[in-house]
Amino acid sequence: MDERVPRDFETLRTTILERRHSLPKRIAQIAAYALDNPDDIAFGTAASIAASAGVQPSTLIRFAQQLGFDGFTSLQLVFRERLRERNSSYDERLAALRAKAEEGAGHRAIFDGFVAAAGTSLNDISGRLNEDHFEDAIALLAKAETIYVLAKRRSYPVASYIAYALGKLKIRNQLIESAAGLNAEMISFASPRDAVIAISFSPYAPAAIDEARVISEQGVPIVAITDSSFSPLAQFAKVWFEVAEADFAGFRSLSATMALAMALTVAVGEKRRDAGRKRKA
């Protein structure tokens, strides 16, 4: 066997492309197939891959040996490793970008960093959304007369988007904000037949926490989006979601929170439509 066997996918890929023209016909055929369908190589069996590529299993093994592997199995490992890495790389990329930005790597790095932070956050939340909580929250919000939306400072953009979306879906809602300082009055109108979506992350804006407390004491159920079970919001909430947003350059992403907020909003809209239809029938 060769001394320098390609051990990562990129090297392998380069090697294949270099030798492409000096390979026998069938071997070249499987080489092309491998670069076009790396996933199939990662998961298939020698027989199944050979069949898809239109060659014999033995050819596949010869291909691997030409590249310096001692058989198909070791070649396949490289393709599998690729899939593993692809999956875990967001975090690593973000760490690299943070380091880069630290040393002043220019403005493009800042942009890449925010994109990566958003990607990481999305990755994270898609894996850990609690579906039961999600359903509970939807049920709770769907039967509310008015949905109050409560968020300050960093979380405020999410609240304003929720309010916009609820409005578009013709769901009665009230964004708790008032230039005139009438928040307390606004809150006092909320009843147990209403519901609240409250969003706050550490460091929790005191106003958001206070208002959440008052409103929960009035018996209005709260759906909270926050960052940990220690969050003061969590204790006032009927249902709460933990969202871990990655940050970059001191500013946390809002992508995951936004996605969750939009999903909640649209799901509530859908549930109401379904309920309305049933009532008519």
Add this chain to the structure above:
Amino acid sequence: MDERVPRDFETLRTTILERRHSLPKRIAQIAAYALDNPDDIAFGTAASIAASAGVQPSTLIRFAQQLGFDGFTSLQLVFRERLRERNSSYDERLAALRAKAEEGAGHRAIFDGFVAAAGTSLNDISGRLNEDHFEDAIALLAKAETIYVLAKRRSYPVASYIAYALGKLKIRNQLIESAAGLNAEMISFASPRDAVIAISFSPYAPAAIDEARVISEQGVPIVAITDSSFSPLAQFAKVWFEVAEADFAGFRSLSATMALAMALTVAVGEKRRDAGRKRKA
């Protein structure tokens, strides 16, 4: 065998979590391992997985059977499919999810859809950000006395986040919004030594366009974030960015716009800090 075998990873995951407490000890052990190390299940052999999880291979097979699969092999397929999907392009996933949601595939699908839409948008923008425009925009904003931030309706959350971030960075800024209807007066204070960040997407909010026109007529340079060169905003702008946000269930993602907005803001902050340092030296 059970009639309804989990066929995708998320369903499987949920099923496992539901039954978690009613499973025998060793089976529960492998269940926990499976959820913690899905990649290992996808790639390993029954023997290797069993060893890592500290159980017998037969237990692993019993686990699969409890879930309704007819053996380890069919369980493994679900874990492999997950990796394939993760890897498949965001676009394809989004298309699949849209189709799913169409046929009313439940609330989880809505959530997944918004996550995928955000991911697609991020993917897209990271590939096509024009670096020259980016630098121009930063330079333009960095030398502004006051940065005005202009966006209505759907884009308003972005504007409010920009205003929040600028504030944190101690950069003088003015969000153009006024419950008292004083926008026109607010705008009239802007001078050519200031600058504007304007954000608007089709269908362009008339108020946003009008205000952008007025303010540009006053000679105030505008950095625009919009969705095409046909956008009315583009014609008033000194620098403009095209951002294509994917949409889901009728609501467009804001992730790419947010990432760009944050990058702009932080880069401006950095540029000012650097400039300040130089002036002192």
Add this chain to the structure above:
DNA sequence: TATGGATTGGAATTATTATTTCATATTACC
């Protein structure tokens, strides 16, 4: 604490899959 049922471990068995081998075909070179 005795008893039945459920659970588990470990080896035996079966199945699947990779690899080797060898006959045949193709190609390149004289």
Add this chain to the structure above:
DNA sequence: GGTAATATGAAATAATAATTCCAATCCATA
């Protein structure tokens, strides 16, 4: 055009891996 070297196909074989089976153990219940 003949010959040697190389490449390919197909089946045989070896290796590996999944599954089954049965004895041992654990656990709940009477």
